[in-house]
Amino acid sequence: MTVSNTLRRHFPDGIFASDCPSRVVLDHVTSKWGTLVILALAEGKPLRWSELRRRAEGVSEKMLAQTLRMLEADGLVDRVARPVVPPHVEYSLTARGARLAERMVPLMDWIAEHAPAIVGDAGEAAARR
Amino acid sequence: MTVSNTLRRHFPDGIFASDCPSRVVLDHVTSKWGTLVILALAEGKPLRWSELRRRAEGVSEKMLAQTLRMLEADGLVDRVARPVVPPHVEYSLTARGARLAERMVPLMDWIAEHAPAIVGDAGEAAARR
DNA sequence: CGGCATCCGGGGTGATACTG
């Protein structure tokens, strides 16, 4: 038993049809920067734009903006702008986003634990070639 | 409490440094087709190339091959070829892959349940604009 | 500080054809 009844109920015959809404959401939350942003916000503490940029190391302004707008449109991230100068904007997870994050953290934990071994294996395999 | 101690222990100061092995593994398992392949194999039943192509609807031959080789190199997917004609090749999850899949299924369950609402919201938001 | 608009270059992607 590795596939849940929920999954079976929703996708009895093909995991994901190419036009299924799940595909869209899947692409959003598993996007390169989407996962990092959600995870950074998973601590529960609102983060500012500049903080997010540091947390998701390597992200460009454009991609961070794009990612945040995408997640906001999906109702996963909340954006609160205080109209002061200099501007102060904070991002946090919505209730929905927090529930999603709960399911992402165990996955990230696993990856964090096993990534070194996996990359190590790959390196050896590459060296053997 | 939304971020685990494991995650904190491994990434005390930045979720993911840009050169961290986790980034590589993360990109692999959250790649567009990687998730679908892992999930398709998560049932535990070995699948043939052509079955995988049908399950991951929309995947091209090239990307399926690329994805499978990547996951195989990561030690997540096992490839067994029976040298008969016509060729018979079966893919399944390794023990490591199965453990990863266990952590992906809850995430996919959540997405499967909430994707319609999310896409629906996005549609409404777009219409409102 | 927190964005958005524009340009543009490279590589990821898909279609097609071919093979063991």
Added chain:
DNA sequence: CAGTATCACCCCGGATGCCG
């Protein structure tokens, strides 16, 4: 059936410049 090879294209994503 299960792939590899080749190629053309498109779009992701970075860099830059400007604005509230």
